[in-house]
Every structure is written in structure tokens, then in C-alpha cells.
Amino acid sequence: xxxxxxxxxxxxxxxxxxxxxxxxxxxxxxxxxxxxxxxxxxxxxxxxxxxxxxxxxxxxxxxxxxxxxxxxxxxxxxxxxxxxxxxxxxxxxxxxxxxxxxxxxxxxxx
Amino acid sequence: xxxxxxxxxxxxxxxxxxxxxxxxxxxxxxxxxxxxxxxxxxxxxxxxxxxxxxxxxxxxxxxxxxxxxxxxxxxxxxxxxxxxxxxxxxxxxxxxxxxxxxxxxxxxxxxxxxxxxxxxxxxxxxxxxxxxxxxxxxxxxxxxxxxxxxxxxxxxxxxxxxxxxxxxxxxxxxxxxxxxxxxxxxxxxxxxxxxxxxxxxxxxxxxxxxxxxxxxxxxxxxxxxxxxxxxxxxxxxxxxxxxxxxxxxxxxxxxxxxxxxxxxxxxxxxxxxxxxxxxxxxxxxxxxxxxxxxxxxxxxxxxxxxxxxxxxxxxxxxxxxxxxxxxxxxxxxxxxxxxxxxxxxxxxxxxxxxxxxxxxxxxxxxxxxxxxxxxxxxxxxxxxxxxxxxxxxxxxxxxxxxxxxxxxxxxxxxxxxxxxxxxxxxxxxxxxxxxxxxxxxxxxxxxxxxxxxxxxxxxxxxxxxxxxxxxxxxxxxxxxxxxxxxxxxxxxxxxxxxxxxxxxxxxxxxxxxxxxxxxxxxxxxxxxxxxxxxxxxxxxxxxxxxxxxxxxxxxxxxxxxxxxxxxxxxxxxxxxxxxxxxxxxx
Numbered sequence: 172x173x174x175x176x177x178x179x180x181x182x183x184x185x186x187x188x189x190x191x192x193x194x195x196x197x198x199x200x201x202x203x204x205x206x207x208x209x210x211x212x213x214x215x216x217x218x219x220x221x222x223x224x225x226x227x228x229x230x231x232x233x234x235x236x237x238x239x240x241x242x243x244x245x246x247x248x249x250x251x252x253x254x255x256x257x258x259x260x261x262x263x264x265x266x267x268x269x270x271x272x273x274x275x276x277x278x279x280x281x
Numbered sequence: 282x283x284x285x286x287x288x289x290x291x292x293x294x295x296x297x298x299x300x301x302x303x304x305x306x307x308x309x310x311x312x313x314x315x316x317x318x319x320x321x322x323x324x325x326x327x328x329x330x331x332x333x334x335x336x337x338x339x340x341x342x343x344x345x346x347x348x349x350x351x352x353x354x355x356x357x358x359x360x361x362x363x364x365x366x367x368x369x370x371x372x373x374x375x376x377x378x379x380x381x382x383x384x385x386x387x388x389x390x391x392x393x394x395x396x397x398x399x400x401x402x403x404x405x406x407x408x409x410x411x412x413x414x415x416x417x418x419x420x421x422x423x424x425x426x427x428x429x430x431x432x433x434x435x436x437x438x439x440x441x442x443x444x445x446x447x448x449x450x451x452x453x454x455x456x457x458x459x460x461x462x463x464x465x466x467x468x469x470x471x472x473x474x475x476x477x478x479x480x481x482x483x484x485x486x487x488x489x490x491x492x493x494x495x496x497x498x499x500x501x502x503x504x505x506x507x508x509x510x511x512x513x514x515x516x517x518x519x520x521x522x523x524x525x526x527x528x529x530x531x532x533x534x535x536x537x538x539x540x541x542x543x544x545x546x547x548x549x550x551x552x553x554x555x556x557x558x559x560x561x562x563x564x565x566x567x568x569x570x571x572x573x574x575x576x577x578x579x580x581x582x583x584x585x586x587x588x589x590x591x592x593x594x595x596x597x598x599x600x601x602x603x604x605x606x607x608x609x610x611x612x613x614x615x616x617x618x619x620x621x622x623x624x625x626x627x628x629x630x631x632x633x634x635x636x637x638x639x640x641x642x643x644x645x646x647x648x649x650x651x652x653x654x655x656x657x658x659x660x661x662x663x664x665x666x667x668x669x670x671x672x673x674x675x676x677x678x679x680x681x682x683x684x685x686x687x688x689x690x691x692x693x694x695x696x697x698x699x700x701x702x703x704x705x706x707x708x709x710x711x712x713x714x715x716x717x718x719x720x721x722x723x724x725x726x727x728x729x730x731x732x733x734x735x736x737x738x739x740x741x742x743x744x745x746x747x748x749x750x751x752x753x754x755x756x757x758x759x760x761x762x763x764x765x766x767x768x769x770x771x772x773x774x775x776x777x778x779x780x781x782x783x784x785x786x787x788x789x790x791x792x793x794x795x796x797x798x799x800x801x802x803x804x805x806x807x808x809x810x811x812x813x814x815x816x817x818x819x820x821x822x823x824x825x826x827x828x829x830x831x832x833x834x835x836x837x838x839x840x841x842x843x844x845x846x847x848x849x850x851x852x853x854x855x856x857x858x859x860x861x862x863x864x865x866x867x
Contacts, residue, residue, distance in 0.1 A: 195404040204399075227405060231412035234405050238389045241434065242404035257434075258399035269396030 188212070188220040188270070189249035193234070195227045195242045200259050204243040207260035215272050247271075298505045301349075301421070301457040304342025305335065307524030311509035312500060316481055321448050321458035323478040325470045326485030331496060331517055332461040333358070334367065335485065336423035338521045339459050341372045343421045344382035351421035352413040352456075353385040356429035360385045370521050384413040390433030397435060403443040407450060419456060426461040428472045441477075448477045469501070480504045486512070495635060495671070498524050514671070516640045525639060525678060536560065541653075541689060544583030545576065547757025548716070551733050551742035557714055558738060559652075562680045563691040564708055567718030572729055573693040574598070575750055576716065577655045578607045578614065580691050584653035585617035592651035593625045594642060596661045600625035611754045624649050630662045638662065639675050646686065654688050659708070660695040673708060680711050713737040721769050728770035731757075747773065 192208060194201035205224065212220045227234050227242070237246050241257040247270050256269040300314030309315045316322040316339075324332050340351035355363055363385060364374040377383035386409055414422065427444060434440055451458045460478055462470030469475045475482055482502040488495050498515045500508045515524040540555035549556045557563055563580075567573045577593075584591040595603055603625060604614045617623035626645055628638065646654065656679070662672050676692065683690040694708065696717075709715055714736040720727045729748050733741040747769050748757045758773075768776050 193405060195408055200400060200402075207399075227408040231408045234409045234412070235386060239405035239409070240388060240390065240403055240430070241401040241406075242408075243401060244405060253394070254396070255394050256396045256398055258397050258401045261399035265396055265398040269398065 186219065186250055188216050188247065188272075189223075190220060190270075191223045191225055191237065191246045191248060193225050193227060193237070193239045193242060193244045193246065201243050203261070204245070204259040207263070207266070208245060211260070211263055211266055215267065245270075300506070301343075302347060303339045304346050305338050305522045305524065306520070307513070307515070308498070308522070311511075311513060311524060312481075312503065313507060316457060316459065317504075317506070318457050319455045320452055320480040321460050321478045322481040322483065323460050323462055323470070323475055324483045324485060325462035325464050325474070327464045327487060330485040330487040331515070331522060332485055333363075333425050334370070334517060335483075335522060336425055336459045336461055337363065337367050337372060337374075338370075340383060340421055340423050341367070341374070341377065342521075344377050349420040349457075350382045350417040351384075351423065352410065352417065352419040353383065353423045353425070354410060354413070355385060355387045355425050356390065356427060357425060359387045359389075363387075370519060372521070381417050384417050384419065386410075386413050388429075390429055392433050392435075395433065400439070401436075402439065403430075403447070406443075407447065410447075410451075411454075414454065414456060422451065422456045422458045424458065424460045426463060426474075428462055428470065428474060431472045444474070445477050481506075485515075514635070514639075514674075516637060518637070518640055523640060535687065537687070541587070542583045543576070544579030544581070544586075545748075545755045545757070547746060547748060547755070548576070548731065550757070551731075551744065551746065552714070552736055553739040553741055555739075557689060557736075559689055560684055560687050561689060561713035561737070562683065562711065563689070563714040563716065564712040565691060565693045565716045565718065566696045567693075568696060568720055571718035571720050572731075572748070572750055572755075573695075573718060574603070574657055575607070575610055575755060576718065576731075577657050577691050577693050578603070578612055579755060581623060581653060581655055582607075582612050582614060582617065584689075585620070585622040589622070589652040590649055591617070591623050591653040591655070592645060592649050593623065593655045593657065594645075595625060595627040595657050596630050597658065599627045603627075609752065610750050611752050624651070635662060635671055635675050639678065642679065643682065646682070646688070650686075651688055653691070654683055655691045656693070658693040658695050660693075673711075676708055677711055709735070714741075724770070724772050726770050730769060 190208070190212070192201075192205060194204070208222065212222065225233050227239065233239075237244070237253075237255075239246075243257070243259060245256040245260060245266075247254040247256075250271075254269055254271065256266055260266050299318040300312070300316065301318040302309045302315040324335050326332055337353065340353055343349040343351050353363070358366070367374060374383060374385065378385060388406070388409070410422070413419065427447070430440055430444075431437065448458070448460075460474065462472075462474040464484075465471030465473075469482060469484070479502070481500070481504065484499045484501050486497045486499070488497065496515050496517065497512045499512045500510065513524050515522055537559035539559040540557065541559050542549050542556040543552065557580075565573050565576050581591045581593055593603070598606065600618075604618070607614050614623060614625075618625065624645065626641070628641065630638070642656075656676075659672065659676055662675070663669065680690060692708070692712065715734040717732050717734050719730040719732075721730055722728075729750070730745050731748050732745045733743075735741075744759065746757050746759055748755055
């Protein structure tokens with residue numbers, strides 16, 4: 172895509188995650204969100220995720236496509252269906268639920 | 282297309298507050314120029330009251346008529362739906378978007394797709410709106426309705442803060458915004474948008490009376506500007522929204538000196554021999570079957586006879602029925618219809634709401650430009666579920682509108698109680714001439730009476746007259762006003778016959794007396810002649826006696842002389858002494 176910063180890890184054979192994080196400028200909240208996302212992905216999706224950061228201040232026209240209102244918004248485009256998580260992603264559990272990544276603990280429990 | 286804008290701006294008061302003409306018919310009049318320029322205006326009301334249309338018309342008119350491109354941010358309806366919804370109103374949103382006059386952005390909020398973790402703001406929304414505004418250099422924006430955000434996002438505190446920021450941000454960008462809000466229970470909007478948008482609040486309302494919908498608009502608040510405070514009925518029709526300001530026309534209409542015939546000779550006579558004033562409004566009231574329609578139709582026919590265009594709104598009879606019925610009193614209305622002078626428009630009062638009637642009438646008046654307009658009868662509009670004051674307000678607007686157009690209006694109204702000189706709708710003060718028709722029942726018949734209760738600016742008759750409807754038209758006769766009171770119909774004819782008989786009898790009596798006296802006089806004259814003759818005879822006799830006496834005396838003297846002469850001859854005395862002595866002896 173023609174977007175600015177793209178930080179990606181090469182996807183592997185398991186389900187790949189395509190994630191887009193919408194921000195508006197380098198606000199502390201966006202940086203915070205990105206840091207949180209990075210951490211969660213490394214912990215749960217190591218090696219099979221791709222994060223695309225879209226700065227709406229640079230590309231405002233992109234807000235319409237994913238129906239972005241709130242900032243920051245994380246959109247999971249792959250796997251389908253698309254999922255949206257808004258906020259600074261500080262609550263890891265809710266992010267994992269929102270992204271449909273079942274935490275390891277639950278696996279063990281069942 | 283810029284002329285209305287310019288004239289509106291001149292009417293407004295720019296020093297107090299810059300205004301932005303919405304282009305919505307009537308709205309700019311009651312707000313004295315439109316919504317506050319560069320500020321948000323809140324339009325709220327219940328579902329289906331026309332909020333979205335108000336906003337879209339504001340954008341479309343702005344883009345089309347005022348050269349102000351606009352942005353529509355829809356939170357509720359997808360772009361395609363909006364486009365389809367207003368296409369019937371002649372608003373081509375697709376073309377406007379193609380010509381870069383309008384941007385529509387549909388903001389979809391689906392709560393179940395959104396998870397919230399941690400803090401966020403609505404910068405995304407700001408970016409989208411800002412982008413839309415910049416892409417067409419928009420001066421107007423319509424948000425419909427940001428309250429939908431409350432349904433999609435759970436952090437109300439953040440939401441409220443962000444909405445406040447949004448409206449301030451729009452203000453700082455200088456765009457004129459119209460924001461809609463759903464009416465909440467006991468408050469203006471469900472989520473209290475009025476807390477953030479406080480410059481101008483417009484309430485839309487939709488009421489159902491007797492299954493007929495009436496829409497109303499009210500300016501609840503307009504900071505820094507005067508505005509009409511009434512509830513104004515408004516219509517949504519194929520031209521969009523039309524607000525009908527009750528007193529927008531005012532009393533500044535031109536006045537005519539010209540008089541026009543009522544179409545009835547007797548009625549013209551009652552109206553100072555000339556008829557109605559042109560441009561005046563006439564009210565004809567009466568009970569059922571008192572001849573209101575006939576009076577109205579005569580007026581229309583007279584106008585057509587003069588070559589004027591006439592418009593007849595019939596709320597009870599179909600055009601053909603009216604034509605047929607009037608034929609029975611010798612009036613050929615069909616002729617005028619064929620000549621294109623007479624337009625009859627019939628509609629059941631209950632067919633649609635009052636304002637729709639009013640609008641249709643306005644349209645017909647605009648199309649046909651009549652000199653004479655009849656509404657027959659306005660009282661039946663009450664039956665359509667409208668309230669008295671609504672009908673009155675409507676008639677008032679109609680009166681104003683027609684006066685401004687220089688058309689003479691005749692309204693008929695049904696009156697239940699002929700004794701009361703008030704109409705059901707209390708219209709009398711609105712009209713210039715009020716004619717009352719009455720049916721008087723006595724001696725087993727009903728007779729028609731007509732009187733002019735008032736007629737501004739002319740010395741009208743104070744008489745009650747009787748009139749007849751026959752196949753030769755409407756004929757007037759003066760009612761009998763005598764010792765027996767007001768008599769009509771056969772009672773009047775009978776009374777008149779009686780009076781005729783009485784007159785004949787008196788005439789005969791007088792003649793009889795006259796001849797009697799003449800005879801007496803003649804007798805006296807004969808007597809005078811006889812007496813005169815007698816007098817003359819007596820005088821004659823007297824004269825005869827006089828001559829006899831004197832001749833007798835002369836004879837005696839002559840004898841005496843003869844005797845004395847003979848004595849002197851024997852006694853020898855002188856003549857003188859003997860004469861003296863002789864006289865002594867006598």
C-alpha cells in the first residue's frame with residue numbers, strides 16, 4: 172500500500188494476521204497504542220502478523236474505507252471477517268478477544 | 282437564482298448577526314435571513330418529521346442557488362438511500378457530487394464490530410469531516426445525526442467531550458452547520474445535543490389529528506437574533522419544505538377603489554349600488570341549503586362575464602356537480618370553463634392535511650393568476666381534522682396572500698346557529714364584507730333571507746331582503762316590514778294582498794264620502810239659488826211698493842193743493858198765510 176510506516180514480520184504457514192492501526196499524528200496515545208499492539212503481537216502472533224500504520228493526517232481519504240471514527244483504531248483485515256478495536260489497546264485481554272486470538276491460558280483450561 | 286438571496290439579505294439585519302440563507306421557502310422569512318452563518322444550528326424532532334430533508338435542502342439549495350458547496354455526514358442512512366429519498370423532490374445529489382458541489386459521507390457505526398480497549402478520541406471523524414470539507418471547499422455542513430454515535434460507542438464521557446470539540450471545531454472552520462437530533466422524552470434531544478449547539482435550535486413536529494398529519498416548525502432559540510416565535514405549519518411536497526409564516530404578508534397590500542359586481546343585481550344594490558371592492562375578502566355565511574354556493578357561483582360567473590379569470594375551490598361538490606347544480610338556477614358555468622376563464626378545483630377536506638390544501642391552493646393561484654377566488658366552504662375544512670385556530674390561521678394567510686395578489690376572495694362558511702352572529706371559525710374580523718344568508722321557516726315553508734352584516738368602506742344596506750332561486754337566477758324582493766313583523770314568502774305575498782284589498786276598500790270609501798259631500802254641496806247650492814231668487818222677488822216687490830207709495834203721496838198733494846186753491850178763492854186770504862195756517866191745521 173501507499174501508506175507511510177509499514178512494520179511487518181514475514182508471515183508464516185499458520186493463519187496470518189493483517190492488521191492496520193489508524194492514527195492521527197504522532198500523539199502519545201497513538202504511540203502508546205502502537206507499543207501495546209507490538210507487544211501483544213509479539214507475545215501471541217510472533218512471526219505471523221503484519222502491522223500497517225495509517226496516519227490519517229497524511230492520508231485522510233483512507234478513513235472512509237474502514238469507517239474510521241475513533242483514533243486509535245485497530246482493524247483486523249485478515250482473517251475475515253474484519254474486526255475493529257478502538258482505544259489505546261491498554262487492556263490486553265480485550266484486545267485478544269477483539270482480535271479473536273484465544274489466549275494460551277484458555278486453551279490449557281479446556 | 283441569486284436574486285432571492287440578495288433580496289433576503291437586504292431584509293435581514295446583518296449588523297446583529299451574519300446569517301446564511303437556507304433557501305427553504307418561508308424559513309428565511311421567519312428567521313429574518315436564515316440560520317446563523319458559521320455556526321451550528323440544531324434541528325430536532327421526532328422520527329419522520331422532516332429533519333433529514335431540512336438538512337439536505339439546506340445543502341442542495343446552498344450548492345445550487347447560493348454557490349455554497351456542502352458536506353453531508355450521514356450517520357444513519359447510506360449515501361444511495363439519501364440520494365434516492367430526495368430524488369422525488371428534484372434534488373439530484375448524484376449530479377451535485379459529480380460537480381464537486383456536494384460530498385456525502387456515510388459513517389457506519391456497528392457496535393458489535395467494535396471492541397473498545399482503553400482511551401480514544403474521535404479524531405478519525407474529524408479527519409473525515411475535514412477532508413470532505415476541504416475537497417469541495419464546503420461552506421455548509423449537515424450532520425444527521427451525531428447522536429447515533431451514542432449507540433455505537435459506549436464511553437459517553439469521551440463522546441460528549443468530543444462532540445463539544447467537534448462543534449467548536451466546525452465553528453472555528455467557519456462552516457455553517459445544521460445538526461439534527463432525535464427528540465427525547467421531556468427534552469429537546471435524546472442525548473442533550475442542545476447543550477453543545479446553542480446558537481439556534483429549530484423544533485420540527487408532526488401531529489396527527491383525526492388521521493390527518495400536520496407538520497409544524499418552531500424556532501425554539503436563536504441567540505443574538507430576533508425571530509418569529511410562532512409555530513409555523515410547513516409542508517413537504519415535490520418542491521421540498523415550505524414553511525408558511527402566518528403573518529409574513531402583513532397588511533401592506535395595495536388597496537383598490539374599483540368595485541366589482543357580486544353577480545346579483547339585488548345584492549349589488551345592497552352594497553351601495555356597486556358591489557364588492559376589488560381585492561377585498563367576502564364572507565358568506567349561512568345554514569345548510571341557504572344558497573351560499575349560489576351566491577358564490579354568481580360572483581364567479583360575473584367575473585368570467587367581465588373576462589376575468591376565476592378560481593373556485595370546492596370542498597363539498599365535484600366540479601361537474603357544481604356546474605350541473607348551478608345550471609338549475611340558470612347559470613352556465615361550463616361555458617367559462619371551456620373558455621379557460623373558470624377553474625374549479627375540488628378536493629375533500631379530509632383528503633389531506635390543511636397545509637397541503639393551502640399549498641395546493643397556492644400552487645393553483647400561482648398557475649392561474651385569478652382575479653376572483655372562491656373557497657366553498659371553509660367550514661368543512663374543520664371536518665378534515667383541523668382545529669379551529671388552524672383553519673383560521675389558514676384563512677388569514679389565504680386572505681393576506683390573495684390581497685397581495687390583488688384577487689378578490691369569497692369564502693363561504695356554514696353556520697349552525699343562524700341566531701349567533703359569529704362564525705364557527707371566528708372569521709368575521711378577517712373579512713371586509715360579511716353577508717349572511719338565513720332560512721326562515723314559517724307557515725310551512727322555508728324562505729331565504731339575505732343581509733349584509735358588515736361591509737367595510739361602503740354605505741351598505743341595513744335591510745333584510747328576501748331572495749328567490751329560480752331557473753332564471755337569483756331575484757331579490759324587499760321583505761314585508763309592517764305591523765305584522767318581518768314576513769317572507771307566501772306570508773309576505775298574502776300580507777301584500779291583504780294590504781292591497783285594504784287599500785282598495787279605503788279608496789272606495791273615500792270616493793263614497795267624496796260624492797256624498799259633493800251631493801250635499803250641490804243641494805246647498807240649489808238652496809242658495811232658491812233663496813237668492815226669493816230675495817230678488819221680495820226686493821222687487823219692495824221696489825214696487827215704494828213707487829206706489831210715492832205716486833200715491835204725489836196724488837194726495839195734488840188733491841190738497843187743488844182743495845186749498847179752491848178754499849182761498851172762497852175766503853180771500855193770501856197764498857202764503859193760508860198755506861201756513863193750512864199746515865198748522867194739518
